[in-house]
Amino acid sequence: MSLDIDDILAELDRDTTAVEMSSDGINLQNDASVDIMNSSLDGTNVAPKGQLLTSKVRAISPVEDFNKLKTLWKNERCSPELLPYPHQLMRRMLIRIQEQMEHLEILSMNFFEESAGGGGNGRRNGNAPANNNKMLPLLCMEAELERVKFVIRSYIRCRLSKVDKYSIYLRQINEQFLNEEHEEGDMNTETRISPLEALLSSEEIKYHQKHFSLLLNLLNESVLKYMSDDLQAINDTEGTVNMIDEPDWNKFVFIKVNGPPNGENEFDPLLIHKLDPDRYYYSITIPETNEDIELIIGSIYIVRYNLIKDLLKDDKIELL
Amino acid sequence: MSLPKQLQDTFSPKELQFMVEEEPIKIFPRFTTRQKIRKQRDDLLGTNSHRWKMLTMNDTSLNNMVAMQSTTVTLWIALLLKQQSKCNIIAPEWLTSKALDRALQFEQTNTTRFSPLPWDWLIISEILFKKAPDDFHDPVHELRSKIQDLREIRQLKVAKGIRYMNESHLQLDNLSLLEINELRPFISGIMDKLREIHLAAVGTGDNNEMGDEDDNDEMFNGTMRNDSSRLL
């Protein structure tokens, strides 16, 4: 078994430098089709494990994935709205973490067998790691694992707090979608993904539903049931103040302009190229004043979220 | 809430440090990890625990370290090795007395621009002063005071730039991670308020077409803003 993992990981190493990162989670269609592929593979998780790993991972290097994850983490923290969940990326991360944990377990077992067999006092004197070069990779890999876990944890918890904050709003957009769906009939129900499914992971969807119903129950029991019939809704919009928290689309955010993820400025139709000084920029317009703003690649700006959210979802800018 | 309030819309100092620890840095390792080819093949049998197999970085350089030959690793690895006295960290080029003097000069001569220091200059210098003070050629207290000077002069510029804040946008090239994080609550808060005020003003302006008001508005929006957007 240990042989397996080493081989796979060795192969991964070789792939690391050679392959381009493909866009992840941007194209829904794409994401969905891979979803299907993965889920069928996930079912057969015993025999072709190695195969599964390599076939899935080869396309995108672990380093690229982790960098992407860090960017997503930061973007999520800074954006007023909930950004789409990177289903594929997270699946790959999970597999890598699990493999690495297994690998580390084997390594540390070997290590202690070695040191116990050697001097005999390695086991008793746990101080060995500190001054042992052999132990260093293990320490670093262990530390790295904690770092990866932290980013994912922090990222998901940030998302959950937004799920809570925009609980009713999220329900609303989903209901809207379902109504539209209903009106359109059964024409293409199977191909369309609901906004919530696109936006959230399956865990997040469950969390959203369950937490919402608990909250609703609490409010019903402690407040709403004492109200007259016409005041029992929790999503009044007609009263004095709107009760639904919606993301502040016009919130000012700090952005850095990166340009297209593949770096091919010439092929980005949105990019404008100007000489003297030589620069590539995206042009955005503030609707009320008709003012145009040049977002030059490499520069930092403070702008309204609404104006840049499409650029953000296309990975052309990042939030700071 | 699943996310503590103090972490919403912003990053904690520890998180900023975490981000900076992901950046590459040069070190002189004090030990060798490079191995002969034949040995490497043995490693694949899985009995060897000395190989680095990393998830978040290219581990080739880690597996090919030669004592006292400079190599580039991720900062947190460098710090871990340093803690174990397994390497010396090579201070980045901009973090020398000479380079900092140049940066200071730039800040003084260009009153409306920031010198192009790396995005993590404040944090990384803080980390290195603390964890690897013996790896600098220049005296650390000297470097530290220059960093402090730089920080102050830039803060002053930010303070001056604040009066150009508006409801439209702002360009802030070369502002670093820490500086942005410190400014964030203040600037975005004020600009959000300005936007609301402006919206209210525009709203009434639309209803009664008063020439006077519009003119003033125009002046404010047009000239002031275009100047200001490049000032910081």
Next chain:
Amino acid sequence: MYGELGNKLIIEAKRTEQLTQRHIDASLNNDMNRNGGNNISIPLYNDELINNILKEVRQLKQNADYFKQLKQEQDQDLLDGVGSALANEKIRGCQYFVNLICLERNKRCLMAYQRMRSDMIDKLIWNGDIENNSTAGTGAGSKGYEYNELSHNEQEYMNQYKNVLDDLNSESELWSCVEIMGNMNPPSDIFIDIRVLKDIGEIQTEYGTFNLVKDSQFYVRQSDVERLIQQGYVQKI
């Protein structure tokens, strides 16, 4: 005055929020806390005030019904062509409306108060301040959270929310793998040097067995000795 009690409730909620924030700010400097805000305490559920507001709500509801009925009668008068009907109708309409607004306001105050408290309960759970709902509260001096401050409904909510999270946690490979309820501070110093202050004996860790004898030094995983540090058996160097 109608609405005054509701206002009182909101002021109380606001004060609670400020206090909590101050508490968090203060504890931010303290390295030991887990998520930046340990031991947040929820104030006592203000039963009395709530009940008074609910009484007011009942009163308002009666008033509203009364004015509604009056209005209907007057609509009839209006049809019958009674002289003063028009002026009266406006007055009645106004009275009805004022009652309605007060009702709505009370509803919003009550909901805001409840939501503020449920948010605090959420926070407690995420912080890990509530460890186990069967033992917490009874363990004297321990971190266990005293439930007395919560209303019956809130206790129910807390237990259920905890269950939801526990369920999701055990269902989701990803969540359990990254320890979703874990520390929100970035990992730093995963391995540390420690000095042993009191004889402890052997401890078992992933990295083997350590014999912690007084004055000896070890290089260990911080998470393995976190408790020992807190209890003062070992010291970080």
